[in-house]
Amino acid sequence: MQMFLSGNQCISQGARLSRVEVVAAYPITPATPASEELHEIVARGELDADIINVESEIGAMGVCTGATAAGCRSFSCTCSQGLALMREMLWAASGMALPVVLAIDSREIGLPQGLLSDHSDALSERDASFLQFMCEDGQEIIDSIIMAYKIGENEKVLLPSFVVSEGHRMSHSFELVEVPDREEVDKFLPKYDPKHVFVDPAYPMTQGTGVMPQYPTFKMQQYRAMQEAKQVIRDVCREFKERFGRSYDLVQAYRTEDAEVIVVAMGSVASVLREKVDEYRENGIKVGLLKIRVFRPFPENEVREALSSAKKVLVIDRACSPGSKYGVSCIEVRSALQKAQATISNIIISGKDIGTQDIDEIFDNWFNREDDFVEWYKAGYDERVSKLCGWDNYQKLLSGQPVEREMVKEGESCLSKGVMSCAGCISLGVIRQVLNVFGDRAVVVNNSGCLSAVGALYPLTAWRVSHFFFSYSHAGAAASGMEVALKRKGIDADLVLVAGDGALFDIGLQTFSAALERGHRIVYVCYDNQAYMNTGVQRSGSTPYLARTKTTPDGRTGHTKNLEQIVAAHGDVYIATASPAYPDDMRKKLRKAKSLNKPSFIHIICPCPPGWEYDPAVGIEIARLAVETRSFVLYEYEDGNITINKLPKKKPVEEYLMKQGRFSHLSEAQIAEIQEELDENFNRLTAGRWS
C-alpha cells in the first residue's frame, strides 16, 4: 500500500511489519516520534508488543538485550547522545550474538549539541560488531529494518544491526513510500527462533562469563560473522527483490561502468548526487555515483570493482575521525583501493544540508583539481557570530588584559528576555525566581531538558550568570567536580543544579544520588513538569498516575517515584517542595538552601501549557490548585522531620484535574481513586512519614 510517511513513521512501520515483540526507547530528538508512533500502533491493536518506557538509553538497550536473549524480537530507536550512552550494551548485544535492530536518526554527538545529521553517532560504533545499513530515503528505512532482522537472525551472522537514517532531514520529511503487505512480510521473515541462547529454566545455561585465552577466538568469530554477512546480505536482498520487487545490495553503483570520475557517498545525499550525475552526463562529463549502502560489513570488493575505471574519486563524508586525515568512509574507501591509480579526494560535510547548488560547487572544485585533497565544506567563521560569542573578551584574556563584564545587579533577572520557551512557560518563571535568590554568585549546572534548549543557542545566550550544560545522565557528577574545584581554587560561588523531572527522577538519578551521598554543597532544583516536555510530552518517572502522555496514550499506569524519599535516604540533606503560586514560600526555602553547608533538594511543581493541555493564562492557578487539592503538598524535611508549612483550605482534586486536558479522559471512579490516594499521602505526610 502506498502511504505518505515521515522517516520516523517509516521506522515504526518497519518495526510493525517485522512483528517486533519488545520495544524499549527513551525520548531523544529527533527520534522520539518513531517510538511515540509505535505506542499508538500497539494501542490500536496493530502490533502485539510490549513497550517499555525506560529511564534512559542504558535501559533501552538493556531491555532489548535481555528480551532478545530470552527469545523475543526486540527493537529500539535512538541517536546521538542516546546511542553513545548505550555503548556498553551495544558490545554486550553483539558479544552475546543477539540480533537486536536499532533505528538511528543520525545526529551530532555533543558537546556542543548539534541538531543536524552528522553520521558520527553510528559510524563511531563501527567496531561494535553491528551491521550498519545506511538509508537514503524512507522506503529504504522500512525495507532495511525488515531485512536487518532476517540478516541478523541468520545462524551464520547472529549480529545486531543499525538501520541508519538522518535526523530531521529524513526523520521529519514526508515521502510517498510503498508499505509492504504484512502477510508477504510474514512469509519473508519467519519468527525469531534462536538456537544459541535460551532463558528457560527447562534448559539451564550460563552466558557472559569471563574468558581468558579464548577471547581472541570469540572476537575472531564476530569478525568472521561480519565477513559471512556479506553473502547473507546479497542473498536476502535477492529474496527481497523476488518478493517485493525492490532491489538492494551492499553498494549501489549508478552509471559507473564507463565513468572517469566517481563520487562516493552514503545516505540522503545520494539522491541529490544521482540527479546531478544525470545532468553532468548530459553535458558530456563521464561521472558516476557509488552509494555505499552497507557500512558494516564494509564491501571492499564491490567498492574496488565499482571504482576500478575511475581516474578520480571523491568521497563525501558525514563523519570525520579526528586524528585521521580522512573522513570515516574515505578511510575505508582508501583502504579498499590501495593499489588503484585514482586520486581519492574527500569532502567532509558533517551534518550540513546539501542541495544541488552545493554539489555544483563541490564538483567544480573537484573537476578543476588534479591533487587528492581533503576539505571541509563551508565550515568557516562568521564574524558576526564571533562577535556575539565574545571573541574580543577572549582575545583580551589571551593577551593578559582585564575584561570588564556586566554583572547581574540586585533585583535584575539572571536570565535575559527573549528566552525561546513557550508562552506561559512556568518552568522559566520558576528558574528566574530561583536564580534571583542566588544572584551573581550562582554557577548553574543544567541537565538536558526544556531549559537547556530554550535559554541558549550558539552564539546567543540568555544566561547572565555562569551556566554549563551537561547531558542528561552525568550532570550530578560534573557539578560535583565543579564544586570540588571551586573550593580548591577558593572561588566563592553557589552551585545550583537545575534539572527537569526526566533528568533527576530517571536518567540522571545515578550521578545525582552519588553526588548527594558524597555530600557536595550543591542546591539541586527540580523544575518538575511531570513528563519529558522538551521532546514533546513523554512519560517520566514523575508523570502522575493516569495522566495521558504520548507514551501513555491510555493514561499512565503505576505510580510516581517518590524522589523526596529517595533523596532523604542519603542522610543529611535539606529537602523542600515548592509551588510558583507561592513565591514567598519558594524563596524562603531557596534562601535556606543557600545558607546551608550541605546538599539541598528543592522540588518545584511546574505546570506546562502544551504538556498538561491548558490555556497558558491559568498556569499559576493550576500550580495553586495543585497545593490546594493536596496533589502537591508543600513541606520541608530536615533532621528526619517532615514539616508541612503551607496548607491552604482543602479543595477536591477534581478542580485540579479538570483544568488539564491530560486528565480529561478520567472517569468519576478514577477521580475518586486519585482523591483517596492523595488523602492517604497527605495523612502519611502529616504523620511525618512517606510510606
Add this chain to the structure above:
Amino acid sequence: MGSQEYIRGAGIHSAGTIALVNKTGTWKLLEPVVDNIKCIGCKICSEYCPDDCIERLAVDKSAPPDAPRIVIDMEYCKGCGICAHECPKDAIIMVKVEA
C-alpha cells in the same frame, strides 16, 4: 573567513545576548492592556510573569489616579495572559493583536 574565529569548546564569553535577536513579542496573539485606574501597583503580575516583562514603576501617592503603575515590555511579552488572570483587581485585559 574573517579575522575572528570561534572560541574553542564552543564557550560563549558574553551574557544575555539572546535578547538582541529574539524579540519574542512578535509571537503573541493576545496582548495585555492595563487599566491604570484599576491598577494598584501591587506587583503580583510582575512576580508571576515568566518572561520578566512587567516592571513596577515608582509612583508617588500624590500621582493622579490614572498614572501608570506598571509598564509591560511589549517587545518581549509573549501574550500568555498570566498577568491578566492573576491580577486581583482585573486591571489587565487581553485583547486580540491586530494582524
